[in-house]
Amino acid sequence: MKKLSPSISGPVITLKNKKLGFEVLQTFDTLVVSLIMGESSGQNLKELIEHKSESSIHILHLPDVIFLEIFSRINFTDLCMCSRVCRRWHFLAKDYTLKKKITIKKPLRNDLFLSLIQHHFTHFLEEFKILKARGQESHMSVSQNVLWKLTNKSINLKKLTLMWCSLTSASLKDLPSSLEHLSIRGSEIFPDVFFGSKPNLHAPNLVCLDIGGVSNFLTSQDLSVFSTLKSLKALYLEGCFRVNNGGIESIIDILPQLEVLDVEGTDISNEGAILILNYCCNIRDLFLGHTVVDDLALSIVDMQSLSHLSSFCVRNTRISSSALHAFLIHHLTSHKLIVRASFDCSGSCKCFNTAEIPISFEIDNAFPFLAEDKREKNVQKNMNGRNENWEPVQGWGCRRYP
Numbered sequence: 001m002k003k004l005s006p007s008i009s010g011p012v013i014t015l016k017n018k019k020l021g022f023e024v025l026q027t028f029d030t031l032v033v034s035l036i037m038g039e040s041s042g043q044n045l046k047e048l049i050e051h052k053s054e055s056s057i058h059i060l061h062l063p064d065v066i067f068l069e070i071f072s073r074i075n076f077t078d079l080c081m082c083s084r085v086c087r088r089w090h091f092l093a094k095d096y097t098l099k100k101k102i103t104i105k106k107p108l109r110n111d112l113f114l115s116l117i118q119h120h121f122t123h124f125l126e127e128f129k130i131l132k133a134r135g136q137e138s139h140m141s142v143s144q145n146v147l148w149k150l151t152n153k154s155i156n157l158k159k160l161t162l163m164w165c166s167l168t169s170a171s172l173k174d175l176p177s178s179l180e181h182l183s184i185r186g187s188e189i190f191p192d193v194f195f196g197s198k199p200n201l202h203a204p205n206l207v208c209l210d211i212g213g214v215s216n217f218l219t220s221q222d223l224s225v226f227s228t229l230k231s232l233k234a235l236y237l238e239g240c241f242r243v244n245n246g247g248i249e250s251i252i253d254i255l256p257q258l259e260v261l262d263v264e265g266t267d268i269s270n271e272g273a274i275l276i277l278n279y280c281c282n283i284r285d286l287f288l289g290h291t292v293v294d295d296l297a298l299s300i301v302d303m304q305s306l307s308h309l310s311s312f313c314v315r316n317t318r319i320s321s322s323a324l325h326a327f328l329i330h331h332l333t334s335h336k337l338i339v340r341a342s343f344d345c346s347g348s349c350k351c352f353n354t355a356e357i358p359i360s361f362e363i364d365n366a367f368p369f370l371a372e373d374k375r376e377k378n379v380q381k382n383m384n385g386r387n388e389n390w391e392p393v394q395g396w397g398c399r400r401y402p
Contacts, residue, residue, distance in 0.1 A: 067092050072100075101127040107140045114146060121153035128154070129161035132186060139166040139188050147174040161210075162187055170194060172202040179203050183210035185236070191222035200228040207231055212238035212262065220247030227253045234260035238287070241265060245272035255279035262287040264313070273297035277305060284308050289315035289340070295323035313340040 071079055071093060083093035099120060108116070108130070121128075128150075130140065142165045150157075151174065159181040166188045172195055175182070182203065184194075191214075196202070206229055211218060219242045226232065232254055237243055244267040248255075255261075258280055263272070264287045273293040278301060280286065286309060298319060314324065324341065 064092060068095055068097060071095075071098055096122045097124050100124055101129075103129040103131065105131050106133050107136060110141065110143055110146055113142070114149060117146070117149050117153055121150065123154065123156050125154040125157055127159040128157060129159075130163060130165060131161065132164040136164060139164055141166045142170065144169045144171075144174055151176045161185075167194065171196060172199050175202070177202060177204065180205050181208040181210075182206060183208075183236075184214065185210050186213035189214055189217055191218050195222070195225050197225060198228055199225055200230065203229070205231055208234040208236075208260075210234075210236040212236045212240065214240060216242075218242060220244050220250065223247040224250040226251050229254065230257070233258060236260075236262040237266055238262045239265040241267055244268055245275070248272040248275050252279055256281050258282065259284040259308075261285075263291065264289045264315075266291060268293070270294060270297040274300060277301040281305055282308055285311040287313040288317060289313045291317055294318035295320055298323050298327040301327070309337060311338045311340075315340055315342050317342075 067089070071082065074082070079093055079098070083090045099122060102116075102120065102125065104116075130142075142162060147170055155176055156178050157176045158178060160175065160179055161181075161183040163183065164186045165184070167184060168188055168190055170189070171193055199206075209226070209229070209232060218237075218240045223243065226235070227250070235251075235254075235258055237247075243263070247266075248263070248268060249272075252275060255276065256279055259282055261276060261280060261283060262285075263276070266272075268288075269292050273288055273291070274297050276283075276286070276288075277297065283306060286306075293314070294317070319341070321341075324339070328337075328339070
């Protein structure tokens, strides 16, 4: 079969942004051809080309579906610039199918929130975020009525973030049942009201739950209902200082299914840490920092119980470098592991300098566990002693924010 090699003719598009001081010069050749080669969205263009007698296609002949596919792959700023090219592009850039993500970085009044939902929320929306505004001290009130309208307009919502909001009148049943990721970090809730006795009935597909920073309202007794969340893979409890060993014991049934667990800044001790280390057999990212956990917790862990571990944080704990060294020697396989601690033993510990166990040892004690939401660039030392730029991470503390 002859390989399809289309030629797209038409004007070169120049997008200027004088405010940012740069120009974006781009033709549609690269974007359109990438859609043709093997992707389902390019099938319409293939059929169009096969029915054309000419060897090239003018950009004006491309169907709307191709433009929408291209527009869905660019960021919001570029989409706004594209909307200024011509009337057709202006119309297509406002298509509801492109509104899959909405992020709010400033506090909203309830009436403005309702207006936003009314005019911009559709069943195409997959992700909605309200982030904590810089300098914001009071919680933004979100009423039950607002959440009902949000649910009715966005029945396919997958990710919902409501940071630093007052949700005292809300519950999980007010939110879309399609949710897979839910973050109410730093918000005000009444746990027994918000989660109810069977949260799985209202969020059966929930994979990630972030309730970090709801410390004044969440206790260990409130965690037991999480055992009904059989799809849960990531649980963030950072800064919930009223959660102790009893809270970990109450969710022991779901520990084996968790891949990410963050208990930084909680009230757990060795007993809780031992439960985590022994039962979280599929854990990938584990954060024990800012707790009173010491060497004892690492010394009695079952052999090979952490075979999937790739990120391990013990910042600001009572764990010594020698205990961490012994732990890594006995419980690591040959996969790569990033260790974050408040001390540097990468030069003296044998396990940090062997090609058989590629460990990246990062030392950085600059993160308070309730820091502002921001992107940080850290420096990690790898096993050869080189300094490399570590991937920027977003969130509170040192984990990747969900």
